[in-house]
Amino acid sequence: MTTTSADTGPTRRERQRQATYDEIVDVARQLLRGGSEVSLRAVATEMGLTPPALYRYVDGAAALNALVTRQIFVDVVAAMAVARDEHPQDDPAAQIVAAATAFRAWALGNHAEFRMVFASPPTPGDDRHEHSFPLLAGADECAEGESLFTDFFGELFYRLWEQRHFPAPSRDQLEPGVVTRWESAGESPKADLVRLFGDDGVGVLWLFELAWARLYGIVTLEVFGHMDPQLTSSGALFRATILEIGTSLGMADDWERLRVIAGYPGDQA
Amino acid sequence: MTTTSADTGPTRRERQRQATYDEIVDVARQLLRGGSEVSLRAVATEMGLTPPALYRYVDGAAALNALVTRQIFVDVVAAMAVARDEHPQDDPAAQIVAAATAFRAWALGNHAEFRMVFASPPTPGDDRHEHSFPLLAGADECAEGESLFTDFFGELFYRLWEQRHFPAPSRDQLEPGVVTRWESAGESPKADLVRLFGDDGVGVLWLFELAWARLYGIVTLEVFGHMDPQLTSSGALFRATILEIGTSLGMADDWERLRVIAGYPGDQA
DNA sequence: GCATAACTGTGAAGGGTGTTCACAGGAGTT
DNA sequence: AACTCCTGTGAACACCCTTCACAGTTATGC
Numbered sequence: 001m002t003t004t005s006a007d008t009g010p011t012r013r014e015r016q017r018q019a020t021y022d023e024i025v026d027v028a029r030q031l032l033r034g035g036s037e038v039s040l041r042a043v044a045t046e047m048g049l050t051p052p053a054l055y056r057y058v059d060g061a062a063a064l065n066a067l068v069t070r071q072i073f074v075d076v077v078a079a080m081a082v083a084r085d086e087h088p089q090d091d092p093a094a095q096i097v098a099a100a101t102a103f104r105a106w107a108l109g110n111h112a113e114f115r116m117v118f119a120s121p122p123t124p125g126d127d128r129h130e131h132s133f134p135l136l137a138g139a140d141e142c143a144e145g146e147s148l149f150t151d152f153f154g155e156l157f158y159r160l161w162e163q164r165h166f167p168a169p170s171r172d173q174l175e176p177g178v179v180t181r182w183e184s185a186g187e188s189p190k191a192d193l194v195r196l197f198g199d200d201g202v203g204v205l206w207l208f209e210l211a212w213a214r215l216y217g218i219v220t221l222e223v224f225g226h227m228d229p230q231l232t233s234s235g236a237l238f239r240a241t242i243l244e245i246g247t248s249l250g251m252a253d254d255w256e257r258l259r260v261i262a263g264y265p266g267d268q269a
Numbered sequence: 270m271t272t273t274s275a276d277t278g279p280t281r282r283e284r285q286r287q288a289t290y291d292e293i294v295d296v297a298r299q300l301l302r303g304g305s306e307v308s309l310r311a312v313a314t315e316m317g318l319t320p321p322a323l324y325r326y327v328d329g330a331a332a333l334n335a336l337v338t339r340q341i342f343v344d345v346v347a348a349m350a351v352a353r354d355e356h357p358q359d360d361p362a363a364q365i366v367a368a369a370t371a372f373r374a375w376a377l378g379n380h381a382e383f384r385m386v387f388a389s390p391p392t393p394g395d396d397r398h399e400h401s402f403p404l405l406a407g408a409d410e411c412a413e414g415e416s417l418f419t420d421f422f423g424e425l426f427y428r429l430w431e432q433r434h435f436p437a438p439s440r441d442q443l444e445p446g447v448v449t450r451w452e453s454a455g456e457s458p459k460a461d462l463v464r465l466f467g468d469d470g471v472g473v474l475w476l477f478e479l480a481w482a483r484l485y486g487i488v489t490l491e492v493f494g495h496m497d498p499q500l501t502s503s504g505a506l507f508r509a510t511i512l513e514i515g516t517s518l519g520m521a522d523d524w525e526r527l528r529v530i531a532g533y534p535g536d537q538a
Numbered sequence: 539g540c541a542t543a544a545c546t547g548t549g550a551a552g553g554g555t556g557t558t559c560a561c562a563g564g565a566g567t568t
Numbered sequence: 569a570a571c572t573c574c575t576g577t578g579a580a581c582a583c584c585c586t587t588c589a590c591a592g593t594t595a596t597g598c
Contacts, residue, residue: 004481010447011596012594013544013545013594013595017545017546018544020546039583039584039585040584040585041583041584041585042584049547049548050547050548050549051584051585051586052547052548052549052586052587052588053546053547053548055586055587056545056546056547059586060585060586061475061584061586079582083348100346118493118495119388136426142385146495146535168594171360174505175505175508175533177499177503177505177534178499178500178503181499190497206518209497209500209506210509210510213490213496213506213510214483214486215488216486216490216495217482217483217485217486217487217489218482218486220486220489220490221482221485221486221489224387224414226387227478227482228459228478230447231447231478234278234444234446234447234450235479236444236446236447237443237479241479241482265442265446265587269490280566281565281566282565282566282573282574286574286575306555308554308555308556308557309555309556309557311555318576318577319576319577319578320555320556320557321557321558321559321576321577321578322575322576322577324557324558325574325575325576329556329557330555330556330557439563491552
């Protein structure tokens with residue numbers, strides 16, 4: 001018997017394998033949260049295995065790293081999705097603010113993990129496919145971690161744009177280099193986006209990049225402890241930044257309402 | 270003979286010691302720039318020593334790390350000072366833009382080193398004095414690396430404010446938590462600054478923090494490769510950010526002139 | 539059912555790293 | 569000259585990653 005159940009279900013061994021696969025990542029993240037370093041050895045020992053055994057699943061320490069990183073990305077996006085879905089679908093402004101706030105909260109709450117994914121930049125080409133073993137979970141969700149982010153916010157951003165058509169800079173207000181590169185990129189995802197946004201595509205995409213940079217920037221600074229701890233803990237700096245982002249995205253009118261979502265200590269519910 | 274020269278000059282041994290001390294940091298940074306890891310062992314070997322010998326100078330790998338970090342900070346600030354002094358003292362706007370641009374350029378050009386100092390957060394109290402051996406260079410310049418930065422920009426910022434008195438938010442436009450904390454901080458450096466800026470002290474300091482966060486944020490993102498490489502290499506994103514910062518600091522009128530300093534590919538000299 | 543193949547784990551071994559310690563030899567002091 | 573401090577070494581221990589030959593189990597095929 002190859003399949004335990006009906007047709008093409010995963011064989012017993014495959015399930016087994018997947019289970020330990022997951023356990024590896026789990027244990028690694030557990031160690032991370034516990035303040036320890038993620039060493040192949042530590043993970044193995046924690047699982048009751050010898051280090052070489054892990055090589056049956058993961059192709060070395062770097063690959064394990066990549067694996068954990070990817071899973072963390074998935075988790076963060078999941079947390080953001082939850083926050084987003086607490087607001088109605090026809091209110092993308094609230095959804096964006098909520099997601100961004102959840103992003104920051106996750107990052108601050110899961111410090112070590114966030115630092116890890118941030119410290120390892122978008123894998124400069126060397127281990128792009130090394131960490132994807134044949135039986136790895138969903139082969140379809142093998143996308144780079146960062147793109148999960150941009151996809152997530154991209155969708156929200158698009159809906160916001162559809163609804164509000166906030167003013168974007170025109171082609172000639174932008175630096176020429178950026179415009180030509182994006183428009184002439186042919187089939188790149190960037191070019192697709194530009195087309196999607198229609199006439200002022202470049203301008204809208206530009207705003208998106210700016211907004212994304214600001215959000216990522218502020219969260220990073222806060223998590224890495226490079227800002228005044230008071231400003232971080234109170235969240236004032238974050239809210240101010242979010243306000244700036246929101247303003248550039250035509251949310252200024254709504255701010256009384258939105259800032260509460262961003263954690264403003266108002267007396268509303 | 271204890272002193273080689275006249276009175277209280279450093280003894281021969283002390284000079285010797287200081288020399289190898291410096292060499293350690295030098296070699297470490299050399300390795301860093303060469304793409305290698307900074308290992309105690311590697312540094313020792315490179316110097317023709319055995320690893321344990323380094324313990325006569327540096328209290329372990331972490332301390333060496335801190336030492337290198339500190340020196341890097343000093344270098345960055347020096348580079349910024351050079352850029353600043355290329356503009357007249359009575360033009361703080363140009364000086365600020367030049368310094369910020371130099372900061373970014375240094376960070377992008379010295380990648381590995383910048384990443385290192387950024388990855389190690391403001392030493393959470395554990396190794397604050399451990400790495401300062403008795404004979405360490407100038408005991409007076411033992412200030413934390415980050416404070417070198419804020420001091421540097423703080424001075425520029427103050428001159429800019431003196432000159433332009435750009436509009437700052439008033440007390441009641443800020444979140445209450447921030448205001449009270451800064452004003453009631455007594456003898457803290459923050460409180461001093463608030464007083465220095467007079468009536469709207471809190472508002473000005475707030476703008477300073479915002480500007481600093483933005484600059485640090487964008488540079489970090491670029492260096493860590495978390496932004497579109499095209500936007501980074503062209504510098505467009507950086508200039509856009511600097512423009513925003515400048516605008517919030519009353520430099521908008523001057524921008525035609527200032528953006529060239531920030532690397533705008535204009536046809537001016 | 540039994541041989542064969544595939545998978546999963548172990549132990550040993552080699553190459554890194556940081557760190558401590560006892561000890562030797564030179565530099566400076568008295 | 570005797571003594572003290574400084575500087576460096578070698579050995580040893582504790583981690584780490586990684587490869588390899590080998591054993592045990594599990595599934596597959598004849």
